[in-house]
Amino acid sequence: MKRLAWLVATAMLLLLVALSAAQEAKQVGSFSVKANAEALVRKLQAEGKDAFLKQVVVKGKVFYRVYVRPGPKEPPVAKPEAPPEPAPPPQEVKEAEPEPAPAPPAAKEAPPAPKEAAPAVAIPDSECTMCHQPLTQGKVVHTALQMGCQACHTGVDASQLPHKFSGASKGLSAEPPQLCFGCHQQKDFSASTVHAPVNLGMCTSCHNPHSSAEAKLLVSAMPELCYQCHDQGGFQKKVVHAPVATGACTDCHAPHARNNPKLLLRRGPLLCRKCHPRVEKRPHAVVGFRGRGHPLRGKKDPLREGKPFECLSCHLPHASDWARLFRYKAESSFDLCLHCHQM
Numbered sequence: 001m002k003r004l005a006w007l008v009a010t011a012m013l014l015l016l017v018a019l020s021a022a023q024e025a026k027q028v029g030s031f032s033v034k035a036n037a038e039a040l041v042r043k044l045q046a047e048g049k050d051a052f053l054k055q056v057v058v059k060g061k062v063f064y065r066v067y068v069r070p071g072p073k074e075p076p077v078a079k080p081e082a083p084p085e086p087a088p089p090p091q092e093v094k095e096a097e098p099e100p101a102p103a104p105p106a107a108k109e110a111p112p113a114p115k116e117a118a119p120a121v122a123i124p125d126s127e128c129t130m131c132h133q134p135l136t137q138g139k140v141v142h143t144a145l146q147m148g149c150q151a152c153h154t155g156v157d158a159s160q161l162p163h164k165f166s167g168a169s170k171g172l173s174a175e176p177p178q179l180c181f182g183c184h185q186q187k188d189f190s191a192s193t194v195h196a197p198v199n200l201g202m203c204t205s206c207h208n209p210h211s212s213a214e215a216k217l218l219v220s221a222m223p224e225l226c227y228q229c230h231d232q233g234g235f236q237k238k239v240v241h242a243p244v245a246t247g248a249c250t251d252c253h254a255p256h257a258r259n260n261p262k263l264l265l266r267r268g269p270l271l272c273r274k275c276h277p278r279v280e281k282r283p284h285a286v287v288g289f290r291g292r293g294h295p296l297r298g299k300k301d302p303l304r305e306g307k308p309f310e311c312l313s314c315h316l317p318h319a320s321d322w323a324r325l326f327r328y329k330a331e332s333s334f335d336l337c338l339h340c341h342q343m
């Protein structure tokens with residue numbers, strides 16, 4: 001019963017809104033570039049809407065506004081679930097017809113509507129994408145977009161152009177990373193080692209918040225993404241480690257945070273063992289008298305002070321000018337031995 005009363009009230013309100021709206025055309029957009037406005041008009045007309053364009057001067061700037069006359073075939077769609085939003089107050093801009101002279105003080109932006117308690121967004125998401133389509137057209141689309149632009153842009157009044165924004169920049173409910181932590185677990189981004197740009201909240205230096213041609217919404221392909229901030233030189237030597245060459249940096253490094261130094265996924269030989277499981281099972285580097293290879297752990301690195309002896313004592317992880325990714329200048333394996341042994 002309550003529901004029926006609610007529906008009736010809603011319908012009456014919508015009727016009132018429709019009646020008052022019938023008086024004048026509804027503004028659906030405003031552009032500083034005429035071609036954009038014309039494109040929108042053509043698009044709306046193709047949808048069978050009675051759209052037209054009007055040139056106005058606001059604060060001395062020329063804008064091209066797009067209006068739609070409410071046609072009889074277009075009753076407002078009633079959405080009983082959502083409480084009806086009061087129609088936006090009609091724009092009271094004194095519209096000077098195109099005149100080159102600086103606009104007189106009369107040609108001022110309308111004063112802000114008296115009460116601004118209701119959310120300012122006056123047009124639905126489908127209309128946002130009418131003008132901002134490329135944002136949503138990447139191969140990979142952020143699932144958040146399914147929740148609507150307003151999942152993040154709570155403070156965009158797009159009924160005019162330039163839009164009016166409230167809240168954080170670009171009408172966002174918060175700046176990244178807090179914005180992102182609204183849906184993504186903050187604890188996944190904290191550990192004993194946190195990547196500097198993550199620590200600084202620069203999520204959008206690596207991710208496009210809307211859509212992207214790259215997996216995981218990355219702003220560019222791997223490893224170019226990393227080379228935006230890390231000198232490529234260290235990764236481009238005569239011998240390049242296969243996973244580095246293929247841009248698989250995240251096979252060894254976490255992009256955000258990790259409880260290991262250098263954001264490494266695993267510590268010491270465990271990192272290498274993942275892809276080179278046999279190295280430690282057979283004699284390595286040298287076949288000793290008792291068929292044993294070179295010690296690979298449990299010693300101190302004689303050349304890297306304070307570090308344990310491990311794979312990285314003899315090999316570099318990314319690239320090297322020497323065969324087998326040798327850490328030190330070595331034309332042959334024997335040359336390498338001489339850095340630590342006198343033979």
Ligand code: HEC
Pocket residue numbers: 028029030031040121123124125127128129130131132149150153156158161162163170171
């Ligand atoms: C009629 C076309 C049109 C519609 C509809 C529209 N926008 Fe825009 N929007 C633009 C244009 C053009 C700009 C760039 C204006 C400028 O730079 O001043 C813009 C700018 C923006 C910006 C800020 C860009 C920046 O770099 O600061 C955001 C955020 C935005 N729009 C969000 C939205 C959202 C959300 C909606 C839907 C509620 C929407 N827009 C609807 C045309 C439109």
Ligand code: HEC
Pocket residue numbers: 125128129132135136142144145148149150151152153170172176179204209210
């Ligand atoms: C997951 C949150 C989120 C959602 C959902 C979202 N945006 Fe954004 N949007 C952002 C962030 C963050 C920025 C700022 C990006 C930056 O500064 O690099 C932004 C920036 C923009 C800009 C400025 C231009 C640009 O690319 O930086 C426009 C326009 C925009 N958004 C429109 C939209 C529209 C239209 C929708 C709905 C289709 C939408 N956004 C949905 C988070 C979001």
Ligand code: HEC
Pocket residue numbers: 140142143144147151152176179180181182183184203204207209215216217
């Ligand atoms: C309104 C909720 C919401 C907000 C805010 C949000 N996200 Fe998301 N995001 C999601 C959902 C839902 C998924 C899909 C999760 C899944 O598939 O497990 C997702 C997935 C992702 C993915 C993985 C995409 C893929 O293709 O695997 C990335 C990267 C991402 N978000 C980054 C961000 C960043 C950066 C921000 C802040 C600018 C942000 N998100 C803000 C809801 C949100």
Ligand code: HEC
Pocket residue numbers: 177180181184189195197198201202203204205206207216218250255256
């Ligand atoms: C230095 C670049 C970089 C920064 C900064 C960054 N990310 Fe990522 N992010 C990545 C990469 C690379 C991946 C893909 C990891 C993979 O494929 O294993 C990723 C994956 C993700 C995913 C998908 C889930 C997953 O683990 O695969 C989400 C969600 C995400 N990032 C959110 C964020 C948020 C939120 C921030 C800011 C707090 C942020 N990222 C900052 C590079 C970055």
Ligand code: HEC
Pocket residue numbers: 193194195196197202205206225226227228229230249250253255261262263
């Ligand atoms: C937006 C810039 C930026 C991007 C993009 C970026 N990094 Fe970084 N990264 C940094 C900064 C800044 C540091 C800290 C540098 C320093 O301390 O010398 C850092 C440090 C690191 C470290 C060392 C961490 C430590 O605690 O010692 C690793 C590993 C790393 N980045 C890997 C990557 C990988 C892999 C990528 C690509 C997925 C990447 N970075 C993309 C800015 C970036």
Ligand code: HEC
Pocket residue numbers: 223226227230234235241243244247248249250251252253262264312317318
């Ligand atoms: C095979 C595993 C592996 C791969 C793949 C890998 N790294 Fe590393 N990376 C390491 C190790 C191990 C260290 C630590 C080196 C040390 O402590 O001497 C390191 C250190 C770093 C550092 C810290 C600065 C330095 O040189 O010590 C950065 C930055 C970095 N890597 C970026 C990258 C980028 C970018 C990629 C992809 C192009 C990448 N790494 C691929 C294993 C790897």
Ligand code: HEC
Pocket residue numbers: 239241242243248251252271272273274275276311312315316317323324325
């Ligand atoms: C993600 C997988 C992966 C990880 C992790 C990895 N490697 Fe490799 N590595 C490869 C591949 C693939 C090759 C090329 C094929 C081969 O020779 O087995 C290679 C080759 C090598 C070579 C021979 C290079 C040459 O040109 O002869 C050395 C030395 C090496 N890796 C050392 C290491 C060390 C040390 C670690 C640990 C820091 C490590 N790798 C971690 C995948 C990996």
Ligand code: HEC
Pocket residue numbers: 269272273276279280284285294295296310311312313314315324333336
């Ligand atoms: C004492 C120095 C030294 C240490 C420590 C060392 N290596 Fe090597 N590594 C060598 C030498 C020398 C060669 C070249 C052997 C050859 O060409 O006959 C080699 C070759 C390799 C190769 C390419 C040939 C092959 O055997 O597949 C890989 C992969 C490799 N090492 C991985 C590792 C890993 C993983 C570790 C740590 C578990 C490690 N190395 C520790 C000296 C070392």
Ligand code: HEC
Pocket residue numbers: 285286288292293294295299300301302303309313314333334336337338339340341
């Ligand atoms: C980065 C330094 C380093 C390089 C390079 C190196 N070694 Fe070693 N080597 C060590 C250390 C450390 C030990 C362990 C010494 C100890 O037990 O105190 C060792 C031990 C040995 C032993 C004794 C093994 C045993 O079981 O007691 C031999 C033999 C040996 N190395 C040969 C070589 C040969 C041959 C090469 C070149 C292929 C080589 N080493 C390269 C550091 C190195």
